[in-house]
Every structure is written in C-alpha cells, then in structure tokens.
Amino acid sequence: MNPERSTLNRPLVDFVVCTWNNRDVIALTLECIAKQSIRDFTCTLVDGGSTDGTLDVVHNEFPWVRVVVKKENSGPAVSRNLGLAQGAAEYVVFVDSDVRLDPQWAEEQIKFLDAHPRVAILCGKLVYAHEPTRVFSTYGAMNHYGVAWDGGRGQTADQFNEPIRCLFANTSALIVRRKAAEDIGGFDSVLFAGYEDADFGWRANLFGYEVAFNPLAVAFHDAHGTFDPKVMKRELIYLVWRHRLRSVLVNYELSSLLRYTSVYLILALLDGLVYGPRKEKLGALWWNARNLGKNLKRRQWVQSRRKVKDQTLWGMFESGYRGPGYDSGGKHPRNGKSRVLTLGGAT
Numbered sequence: 458m459n460p461e462r463s464t465l466n467r468p469l470v471d472f473v474v475c476t477w478n479n480r481d482v483i484a485l486t487l488e489c490i491a492k493q494s495i496r497d498f499t500c501t502l503v504d505g506g507s508t509d510g511t512l513d514v515v516h517n518e519f520p521w522v523r524v525v526v527k528k529e530n531s532g533p534a535v536s537r538n539l540g541l542a543q544g545a546a547e548y549v550v551f552v553d554s555d556v557r558l559d560p561q562w563a564e565e566q567i568k569f570l571d572a573h574p575r576v577a578i579l580c581g582k583l584v585y586a587h588e589p590t591r592v593f594s595t596y597g598a599m600n601h602y603g604v605a606w607d608g609g610r611g612q613t614a615d616q617f618n619e620p621i622r623c624l625f626a627n628t629s630a631l632i633v634r635r636k637a638a639e640d641i642g643g644f645d646s647v648l649f650a651g652y653e654d655a656d657f658g659w660r661a662n663l664f665g666y667e668v669a670f671n672p673l674a675v676a677f678h679d680a681h682g683t684f685d686p687k688v689m690k691r692e693l694i695y696l697v698w699r700h701r702l703r704s705v706l707v708n709y710e711l712s713s714l715l716r717y718t719s720v721y722l723i724l725a726l727l728d729g730l731v732y733g734p735r736k737e738k739l740g741a742l743w744w745n746a747r748n749l750g751k752n753l754k755r756r757q758w759v760q761s762r763r764k765v766k767d768q769t770l771w772g773m774f775e776s777g778y779r780g781p782g783y784d785s786g787g788k789h790p791r792n793g794k795s796r797v798l799t800l801g802g803a804t
C-alpha cells in the first residue's frame with residue numbers, strides 16, 4: 458500500500474533519492490521507503506536527466522513520489538541540495554538509488570537522534586545486498602592527509618554492534634537534522650561526486666555538530682550505482698583526488714594545512730608521476746591550482762563559521778598516508794583499521 462502525502466505542514470521525515478539512469482534498481486529503493494514504519498514522510502526523487510526509462514517507472518508505479526528533473530547531470534551533491542530545499546521536515550534522509558532500507562531504518566535512526574541531541578548526522582550498518590553478513594560501510598574514516606574511506610568495508614557485519622562517533626557518514630543512506638544541514642550550508646556543490654559526504658560530515662564536526670554510526674539501522678547496498686568502480690575507475694580516481702584536496706584546503710586550520718597538506722602535495726605529485734594514472738592524478742592537482750581563488754573563498758566561509766579546533770577532532774583521525782580507499786593506486790587493497798571511537802570518547 459502506497460503511503461499518502463502527509464497532511465501536516467511539516468512532516469517528520471523527507472526522503473531524498475538521487476538517480477540517473479537507474480531503471481533496474483529504483484523500484485526496490487522506493488518500495489523500501491514506502492514500507493518504512495515511520496509513516497509521516499514525503500519522498501523527493503531528484504533525477505539527473507535519465508534516458509533509460511527511470512522516470513517512467515517512477516511516474517507509473519510511484520505517483521506519491523515528488524520528482525525533480527535537473528536540466529543537466531550536475532552530480533549527486535547538487536541533487537541532494539535540491540532535494541533538501543524541496544522539503545520542510547525535521548529530519549532529511551538521503552538514500553542512493555541502489556540502496557534498500559530495512560523497514561525499521563528511519564524509526565531506529567530517529568530514536569537514536571532523540572537520545573543523542575548533539576548528533577546531527579547519522580548513518581547505519583550498510584551491508585552488501587548479495588552478502589548481508591559483509592559490510593559495505595559503517596563509520597566514515599579519514600587520515601590526517603584527507604584520505605577518506607568507509608570503515609569496516611569487507612569485514613563481517615557482526616563486528617559492528619556499538620554506536621561510534623565519526624568524522625563523516627556515507628551518503629548512500631544517512632539521516633540529518635534539517636537545521637544542521639542548512640546551518641553548515643548543505644553539500645559542497647563543486648564536489649560533483651566523490652568526497653561530498655566526507656566533506657559534509659567533516660564540516661559538520663567543525664561547526665560543532667556530531668556525526669555517528671548507529672548499528673541498529675540496517676540497509677542493503679546493491680552496489681549497482683551510477684559510478685561503478687569497475688567501469689569508471691579512472692574517472693573516480695580523478696574526482697576523488699580533486700575533491701580530497703579541495704576539502705583539505707577548505708576545512709583545515711592554517712597550522713594543520715601547513716603541517717599535512719604540504720607533505721601530501723609532494724607525495725601526491727610523486728605518486729602521480731611514478732604510479733599513475735598520470736592524466737587523472739596530475740589533472741586533479743592542477744584543477745585545484747587553477748581554482749585556487751574559488752577554493753580560498755570557500756575556505757574563508759568555512760573558517761569564519763567553525764566552532765571546533767582541529768586538535769579537538771584529532772582522536773577521530775586515522776594514521777598513515779594512503780588509507781584503503783581510492784588511494785595512490787586507485788584500489789581497495791585492504792580493510793580500514795578496526796579502531797573506532799565511541800560517542801563521548803575513544804575506545
């Protein structure tokens with residue numbers, strides 16, 4: 458049975474789904490939203506200009522979904538900001554078009570947020586749909602050089618049964634308090650795809666909010682996705698390298714910027730020259746040089762509003778230079794560290 462649009466002026470939850478040519482998976486995503494135990498919600502689908510019949514499926518099978526079609530495929534960061542602007546609910550849930558939420562997902566997240574008023578962004582246990590005993594993502598991890606990855610990737614799901622405070626949350630499935638999302642300026646629209654979630658969560662921490670992982674909220678990732686690493690490896694390396702550097706330039710205090718970014722730039726330049734792919738890696742570095750003025754303008758905006766010192770967050774940063782994400786080789790060679798932080802302190 459399809460949910461009815463809320464008759465309240467302000468529903469409890471706004472679901473925002475970003476899609477682009479996802480006809481094969483979009484129905485399952487929307488069906489799972491329809492089955493949420495939380496009934497007071499709206500759902501907005503933001504489409505990047507699909508040509509595969511995705512919108513036909515949505516219009517024909519899910520008439521209760523509000524559809525926003527962009528004039529161009531400007532990426533998921535812009536799509537999420539558009540979806541955020543469409544609603545007025547206290548909570549906003551961002552869901553990728555290849556993710557299926559457990560029926561209790563939103564309810565478990567709201568319970569957690571009610572119990573932890575300082576937490577503004579919350580993710581859950583995201584597992585592989587074809588192998589639900591294995592983790593796709595839990596907490597968002599990052600080292601001092603800005604290399605970010607999904608904590609727990611590939612590990613067994615039963616290892617993650619405690620709440621964790623973290624630097625960011627994977628946007629495949631997360632809930633955020635609307636007030637906090639608006640206060641931190643939404644997603645950085647310049648980050649077309651890749652790192653927009655790491656930047657979003659990192660900035661939230663700088664602005665005095667907390668980001669956390671709730672193991673009781675389970676979602677299933679079909680790993681279909683528009684940005685399939687097997688197909689778009691080089692493109693993803695370029696985007697991740699480009700956006701990683703912009704995020705570091707924008708978010709770090711000056712002392713941290715001088716300490717870590719100068720070293721990172723030297724190592725990244727050598728990495729691009731020696732290991733490649735040169736065009737993508739060096740192109741990402743050059744993009745930041747060409748857009749230095751825009752990056753500095755964004756930096757000024759963030760630094761003028763931050764409330765938390767870098768040193769206060771040091772306990773959540775991982776060690777090392779590379780990290781297991783799209784690092785120097787553009788591969789996922791190993792799992793992230795199992796060291797995590799619980800709410801309120803380190804384990």
